Amino acid sequence: MRVASAVSAGIVPVLVLSLVLAGCGTNVKSPVGCISCGGDGLGPIVLYATTSVGQTVSFGVSTSTGALTAPVVNAGPTASPGITVGTPSPNAVPPIEFLYVSDPQHNALDAFAISISSSTLTPLAGSPFALGGVPAGLTAVGAFVYATDSRGTIDGFVVGVDGALSPVFGSPFPAGLGPMHATAAPSFLSIFANYFLYATDFSDPDGGVSGYTVNTSTGVLTPIAGSPFPTLPDSGPSGIVFDGFFVYVALSKANSIAVFSADQISGVLTPVAGSPFPTGNNPSSLVVTLGPVLYVLNRDDHTISGYNVNLSSGFLTSSNGSPFAAGTATGEITLAGNFLYAADTTANAILAFAVDPILGSLTPVPGSPFPANASPLALHIVNTAIP
Numbered sequence: 055m056r057v058a059s060a061v062s063a064g065i066v067p068v069l070v071l072s073l074v075l076a077g078c079g080t081n082v083k084s085p086v087g088c089i090s091c092g093g094d095g096l097g098p099i100v101l102y103a104t105t106s107v108g109q110t111v112s113f114g115v116s117t118s119t120g121a122l123t124a125p126v127v128n129a130g131p132t133a134s135p136g137i138t139v140g141t142p143s144p145n146a147v148p149p150i151e152f153l154y155v156s157d158p159q160h161n162a163l164d165a166f167a168i169s170i171s172s173s174t175l176t177p178l179a180g181s182p183f184a185l186g187g188v189p190a191g192l193t194a195v196g197a198f199v200y201a202t203d204s205r206g207t208i209d210g211f212v213v214g215v216d217g218a219l220s221p222v223f224g225s226p227f228p229a230g231l232g233p234m235h236a237t238a239a240p241s242f243l244s245i246f247a248n249y250f251l252y253a254t255d256f257s258d259p260d261g262g263v264s265g266y267t268v269n270t271s272t273g274v275l276t277p278i279a280g281s282p283f284p285t286l287p288d289s290g291p292s293g294i295v296f297d298g299f300f301v302y303v304a305l306s307k308a309n310s311i312a313v314f315s316a317d318q319i320s321g322v323l324t325p326v327a328g329s330p331f332p333t334g335n336n337p338s339s340l341v342v343t344l345g346p347v348l349y350v351l352n353r354d355d356h357t358i359s360g361y362n363v364n365l366s367s368g369f370l371t372s373s374n375g376s377p378f379a380a381g382t383a384t385g386e387i388t389l390a391g392n393f394l395y396a397a398d399t400t401a402n403a404i405l406a407f408a409v410d411p412i413l414g415s416l417t418p419v420p421g422s423p424f425p426a427n428a429s430p431l432a433l434h435i436v437n438t439a440i441p
Contacts, residue, residue, distance in 0.1 A: 099390050099437055100173040103397060103404065103430035104134035104155055110166070111427055112173035113404065115435070120393035120406050122424040128175040131157035131164050131182075136192035136235075137434040139168075140199045140213040152217035153436070154199050156189035157182050163189060163201060165217050168436060183219040185209050186226065191235035195249055198222060198273035202233035202253055208266075210273050222273035229264050230282055232257030235294050238268060241318040242298035250321040251275060252301050254291035261285035263294065263303055263314070265321050283323040285312040286330060293340045293350075300368045302348055304337035305330060311337060311350060311361070313368045326368035333359045334377055339386040341394070347373060347414035349394060353384045358396065358407075360414040373414025381405050381423060388433040397430035398423055404430055 099115035101122065110130030114123035136156035143150050153166045153175060162182035166175035187203035194200065199219065201209045208229045210222030236253040249268035255261075262282030266275035285291055290307035296316065301323055303312040310330035314323035334352025337359070342348045346363040348370065358380045360373030383405055385397025394416060396405040403423035407416040 098173075099435060101388070101390065101395060101404070102137060102153060102173075102175075102434045102436060103385075103426060104130060104137055104432040105426070105428035105430055106133050106399065107428045108132040109428050110134075110137075110153075110155060110175060111430065112175070113424065114173060115390050115393070117391060120390075120408055120419040121421050122404060122406060125425065125427045126173050127427055128166070129177060130175075131155055132159055133431065134158065134164075135190050135432055136201065137432045138192040138194045138199060139434065139436055140194045140197060140211075140217075142197050142213045142215045142217070150215070151436070152178065152213060153434075154192060154194075154219075155432075156192055156201060158188045158190075161185050161188055161203075163192070163199070163211075163219065165219065167217060178217045180218050183211070190233065191253070193236040193238045193251065195238045195251070195268050195270065195273070198268070200236055200238070200251060200275075202229060202236055204232070206231050206233065208233060208236065208251075208253060208275065210275060212273055222275075224274050227266070227275045228277075229253050230255035230258050230262055233264065234292055237294045237296045237301070239296045239298050241316065241321070243318040248319065248321065250278070250296065250316060252294055252296055252323075254294045254303060255282060256290050256292060256306075258282060258291070260287055261289035261291050261305060261308070261312075263291060263301065263312075263323065265323060267321055278321040278323075280322055283314065286310070289330075293338050295340045295342050295348075297342045297346060299365070300326065300363065302340050302342065304333075304340055304350060306336050306338060306353075309333060309335055309337065311340075311348070311370065313370060315368055328369050331361070331370045338384075341387055341389045343389060343409060343411060345411050345414060347409070347411070349387060349389075349416075351380065351383060351385075351387045351396060352377065356380050356382050356384070358383075358387065358394070358416060360416065362414050374410070375415045378407070378416040385431045386433045388435055390435045393419065395433060395435075397426075397433055399429040399431060402426050402429050404433075
């Protein structure tokens with residue numbers, strides 16, 4: 055999928071919308087961060103998982119069954135909570151892509167070249183790239199990578215042709231007290247295809263969500279009027295995803311999901327009627343499909359809640375059979391096509407589910423759970439290119 059290139063080329067927003075929707079439901083090397091959008095169809099699908107023991111594990115993904123291959127162990131940081139992909143050349147064929155992983159032990163980002171023919175990773179020269187604080191969530195917009203960190207800021211980086219990271223002008227950008235996770239995507243209906251970035255502030259007393267416009271030429275973040283946007287007092291916002299229409303926020307301390315509509319021009323967030331919506335205990339990671347169906351991992355219950363989303367209002371309705379048992383999963387969830395994957399940190403495995411795109415129900419994939427060699431934490435799907 056080439057949303058970033060469509061915008062830079064000035065293609066009309068209707069085409070941008072169709073490109074985004076055509077792949078939604080996967081986190082595949084998403085140039086728009088956590089929107090959960092699909093790959094470009096150029097090569098095999100690979101699932102990458104950070105772990106608790108200094109490894110980044112990769113799996114081949116069957117596009118027909120959702121099954122995972124045996125894990126391939128790569129070097130990586132310990133207990134990384136964030137992983138994303140950036141590209142210096144959105145229009146390149148085959149794509150030039152690099153994997154970035156937050157490294158909390160070294161206050162840095164680890165960077166890897168992605169093999170165009172396998173799931174292996176090669177550390178880049180100059181990696182790790184230093185930050186001023188402990189990194190948490192990562193997201194990307196084309197040639198820009200953003201990391202929330204413990205200083206109450208978001209660090210912005212430009213991805214070089216060799217994958218090296220250099221600071222965006224004006225970085226780091228203020229982001230409240232305890233920014234945790236971030237998501238970025240273009241608005242769907244704006245004639246300018248505006249890009250917005252939103253970040254949860256876990257420590258904000260009002261449960262705030264910080265919002266920014268993204269300059270797609272320079273990577274500079276500009277606060278949106280009215281930001282931060284409150285959810286509930288002391289609600290502990292954690293996971294977040296933006297689908298171009300609505301922003302969904304996991305309120306880990308309030309056991310609920312806040313939903314905002316995003317103004318297509320300004321990015322201003324407005325709570326939808328009925329928000330926040332109840333979910334399980336300690337919701338954390340979220341993904342959204344084309345359906346649209348929203349899935350939320352409830353860490354303390356080890357379940358996944360599914361919600362059908364009303365495209366007009368953003369109102370959430372529980373999906374058929376929700377919540378769904380998810381072993382002992384406490385890590386992230388991600389999507390690849392009509393399959394959902396959950397990191398089961400306790401069982402050292404990846405759970406796989408087939409997604410019913412209409413009803414939103416989840417059915418375990420034959421062979422699930424799949425051994426992960428170590429305790430998986432953050433997940434990211436990448437569509438590698440054919441050599």
